[in-house]
Amino acid sequence: MTINANGPRRLLIVLAGLLAAAAAWPAGAAAQTPDPDAYTRLDANAPALAVQATLPATRSALQLEGRRLLAGSLEVYLSTSGAAALFGARRDWLEEGHRLVLRAGGRDFRLTAGSRLVTGDAGETLLRAPVFARGGDLWVPLELLTRVVGPALRQPVRWDPSRLTLGVGRERADVTGLRVEQLASATALHFACATALTYRAESPEQGRLLLKIYGATVDPEQVALDAPQGLVAAVSAEQAGNDALITVRVDPLVTRYRAYAAEDGSEIVLLLEEGQLGALPEPTPRGALTPLPADASPAAPRPITVRTVIIDAGHGGDETGRIGAGGALEKDVNLAVARELKRVLGRQDGLEVVLTRDDDSAVPLARRAEIANQASGDLFVSLHCNGWFSERATGVETYFLSPAKTDRDASVAREENWAAEGEGEDIEFILWDLVQNRFITDSSDLAETVQAALCRALGAENRGVKQAGFRVLVGAYMPAILVEMGFLSNGDEEARLVDPDHQRLLARTIGEAILEYRDRHAGAGRDDADGEGRP
Amino acid sequence: MTAAGKGPVRGGRLWLALAAVAALVALGAVALRFVSQWREGAQGPAPEAAAPDTASAQPGTRSVQLVFVSADAMTMITELRQLPASNRVEEELRAVLEALCAGPEGRGAIGPIPRGARPLAVFYDDRKGAVLIDFSRELRDNHPGGSAAERATVDAILRTIALNFPEVRACTLLVGGEQVETLAGHVALDRPLDPRRWL
Numbered sequence: 181m182t183i184n185a186n187g188p189r190r191l192l193i194v195l196a197g198l199l200a201a202a203a204a205w206p207a208g209a210a211a212q213t214p215d216p217d218a219y220t221r222l223d224a225n226a227p228a229l230a231v232q233a234t235l236p237a238t239r240s241a242l243q244l245e246g247r248r249l250l251a252g253s254l255e256v257y258l259s260t261s262g263a264a265a266l267f268g269a270r271r272d273w274l275e276e277g278h279r280l281v282l283r284a285g286g287r288d289f290r291l292t293a294g295s296r297l298v299t300g301d302a303g304e305t306l307l308r309a310p311v312f313a314r315g316g317d318l319w320v321p322l323e324l325l326t327r328v329v330g331p332a333l334r335q336p337v338r339w340d341p342s343r344l345t346l347g348v349g350r351e352r353a354d355v356t357g358l359r360v361e362q363l364a365s366a367t368a369l370h371f372a373c374a375t376a377l378t379y380r381a382e383s384p385e386q387g388r389l390l391l392k393i394y395g396a397t398v399d400p401e402q403v404a405l406d407a408p409q410g411l412v413a414a415v416s417a418e419q420a421g422n423d424a425l426i427t428v429r430v431d432p433l434v435t436r437y438r439a440y441a442a443e444d445g446s447e448i449v450l451l452l453e454e455g456q457l458g459a460l461p462e463p464t465p466r467g468a469l470t471p472l473p474a475d476a477s478p479a480a481p482r483p484i485t486v487r488t489v490i491i492d493a494g495h496g497g498d499e500t501g502r503i504g505a506g507g508a509l510e511k512d513v514n515l516a517v518a519r520e521l522k523r524v525l526g527r528q529d530g531l532e533v534v535l536t537r538d539d540d541s542a543v544p545l546a547r548r549a550e551i552a553n554q555a556s557g558d559l560f561v562s563l564h565c566n567g568w569f570s571e572r573a574t575g576v577e578t579y580f581l582s583p584a585k586t587d588r589d590a591s592v593a594r595e596e597n598w599a600a601e602g603e604g605e606d607i608e609f610i611l612w613d614l615v616q617n618r619f620i621t622d623s624s625d626l627a628e629t630v631q632a633a634l635c636r637a638l639g640a641e642n643r644g645v646k647q648a649g650f651r652v653l654v655g656a657y658m659p660a661i662l663v664e665m666g667f668l669s670n671g672d673e674e675a676r677l678v679d680p681d682h683q684r685l686l687a688r689t690i691g692e693a694i695l696e697y698r699d700r701h702a703g704a705g706r707d708d709a710d711g712e713g714r715p
Numbered sequence: 716m717t718a719a720g721k722g723p724v725r726g727g728r729l730w731l732a733l734a735a736v737a738a739l740v741a742l743g744a745v746a747l748r749f750v751s752q753w754r755e756g757a758q759g760p761a762p763e764a765a766a767p768d769t770a771s772a773q774p775g776t777r778s779v780q781l782v783f784v785s786a787d788a789m790t791m792i793t794e795l796r797q798l799p800a801s802n803r804v805e806e807e808l809r810a811v812l813e814a815l816c817a818g819p820e821g822r823g824a825i826g827p828i829p830r831g832a833r834p835l836a837v838f839y840d841d842r843k844g845a846v847l848i849d850f851s852r853e854l855r856d857n858h859p860g861g862s863a864a865e866r867a868t869v870d871a872i873l874r875t876i877a878l879n880f881p882e883v884r885a886c887t888l889l890v891g892g893e894q895v896e897t898l899a900g901h902v903a904l905d906r907p908l909d910p911r912r913w914l
Contacts, residue, residue, distance in 0.1 A: 211856075237914070238877070238914045239879055239914060240780060240793050240878060242780065242793055242795060244795075261776070261778050261795065261797050262778070262795065264777070264778035265778035265779070265795045268778075268879065268881070269777075269802075270774035270775065270776070270777040270778070270800045271775045271776050271777070280775065281775075490799075494900065495900055499900055500860075501860055501861075501899075501900060502859065502860035502861040502864075502899075503860065510860070510861075544898070545897070564862060564901075565793065565861070566861045566862055566863050567859055567860050567861015567862075567863065568788045568859075568861060568863050568864050568867075569784075569786075569788075569827065569864055570786050570825065572784075572786045572787045572788070573788035573863060577863075580864075610756075639740065643789075647907075648862070648866055648901070648902065649902055649903050650862070650901050650902060650903065651896055651897050651900075651901065651902070651903035651905070652900075652901070654903060662862070662901075664862055664863070667861070667863075669859070669861060670865075
């Protein structure tokens with residue numbers, strides 16, 4: 181009995197012991213060696229990290245929320261909603277909150293919460309860390325972007341874990357390279373451009389030249405010269421806001437320089453000349469282009485004689501323009517400064533001044549350019565006051581026309597428009613753009629001159645020289661600019677703009693800048709025209 | 716004998732009870748472990764065999780970038796939104812523009828679309844990559860004016876289109892069904908604009 185009775189008991193005890201050991205074993209093992217599963221556990225309390233993402237192709241920047249979701253790991257996770265934005269992807273749920281397809285660039289990436297496996301038309305990839313479900317979204321390790329999505333879409337993904345910055349896509353530069361060409365008594369710097377660009381060369385001091393390229397990005401590593409070559413001592417480039425700024429240090433032997441663009445926009449050439457005698461040697465433009473007479477090139481230097489200045493007081497009549505916080509009307513300020521400017525410039529011998537409106541009348545925008553053309557104007561200066569959505573914005577800015585299309589784009593657009601019948605109007609605009617392209621370098625020079633003078637005289641915030649597709653500048657057969665003299669949406673600036681003394685100061689300053697521009701180009705022959713000078 | 720006989724019997728029952736408790740605890744532990752593994756499976760690692768299948772997906776959401784501006788009018792600020800995805804460009808474009816009109820969510824950003832303005836109609840011609848967008852009259856009537864503000868309005872619309880719809884090559888903006896020269900006297904709108912130039 182005892183034996184019989186003890187048999188099952190002992191068996192039960194042994195079984196219980198075995199079960200207890202089986203239950204306890206993994207925990208005990210974990211205590212001795214790292215638990216491989218522990219490395220793939222979700223850390224629900226992982227704090228948010230600010231990941232700065234940049235997309236050079238679109239010059240766009242995004243701030244994304246990242247988290248180190250994996251317990252014991254430094255791997256940073258992004259939500260799929262954030263990751264999708266980097267690639268313009270869309271997300272289709274296979275199972276809400278659990279499985280989804282990330283679709284970008286014609287490729288599919290299927291993700292499952294809890295799984296390390298990514299499948300899709302590009303094959304299967306096993307990630308080092310799993311996808312997690314969190315807050316109604318799936319969160320993916322950055323490895324998915326750097327190892328799987330980026331390569332599949334041929335978009336390099338650069339991740340800097342120390343700075344938490346993420347770059348997606350190729351770096352984009354409009355000014356992409358530099359080639360130095362030695363000529364008999366000159367050196368030509370060829371700056372390769374991805375598209376036709378507007379530029380301005382100046383020499384702020386002896387031995388130094390500045391080439392400003394508007395609205396362009398530059399790759400400073402590609403546009404650099406450390407060792408002297410020919411008449412060039414060094415070249416360096418930097419990104420100055422929206423513009424590319426190239427600094428050229430030149431040999432003291434250099435006496436003259438000239439900047440011009442290849443007619444297809446593929447490069448900007450800075451020619452540095454030694455000595456003053458003899459004709460300028462002709463550098464070879466990159467790419468075999470059919471040389472055109474200089475007059476046919478929009479960027480060719482040309483003499484400017486300023487006899488008639490058109491002053492355009494912005495808005496008028498029912499078109500009040502911006503209304504200031506204190507009730508000032510933009511049209512009134514513009515007209516007051518325009519009349520004063522006419523008085524200032526009218527004192528100059530041999531200078532005629534024409535106002536597009538001399539009273540509170542509404543003049544259509546296209547009519548203003550027509551008035552300027554009929555008066556055979558040499559310069560067109562449109563006066564405006566600025567406005568913003570809040571009090572915060574202040575300062576002065578000067579605009580010249582941004583061509584709606586570059587020459588190269590225009591020819592493409594023409595083909596597209598001819599293919600699509602009945603869109604003659606587009607061609608008309610392209611032709612107007614070509615007209616203003618003819619004056620674009622002169623316009624930028626005038627804009628720089630006026631902007632610098634205003635900032636000096638007013639001590640105002642310099643918001644820079646900019647390009648925009650302003651309607652009033654389209655259609656004038658002359659260098660044309662639009663001056664924003666201050667913000668009526670800012671109380672302090674509004675008070676100044678309605679003050680007659682300040683209006684006189686504005687008129688005097690703009691007038692002096694116009695005269696400075698005129699004198700700089702006065703009697704200019706071909707060799708002294710815009711873009712040229714002595715360094 | 717009785718005592719001696721009871722002793723082992725009592726001791727045996729105690730052992731039996733202890734063994735049963737141990738077995739229950741062990742079973743519980745094993746069960747808990749399985750449950751916890753099953754629950755982790757939903758959020759944590761799952762067997763690789765549970766890889767995604769090839770089931771067809773329902774149209775979900777699309778991450779889009781909306782362009783706003785900084786309060787000092789110096790920079791553009793991009794915000795992300797999740798919008799319903801569609802197979803029709805017109806529907807997606809309209810949803811994106813409506814989200815743009817609704818304004819920014821982040822602090823420090825300003826929505827440059829005038830109050831009350833909204834897209835009334837969007838037409839897309841995929842052959843030409845041309846889009847025609849008709850905005851309500853508020854886009855012009857409620858515009859505060861000033862070239863900086865006007866540029867911001869046009870820039871936000873065009874750049875938002877460029878960032879999210881690279882296939883669009885020409886964009887014509889109408890106001891209240893009519894072509895307009897400008898919104899507030901500056902930026903020319905009387906021609907198709909190429910959004911790609913806003914990148």
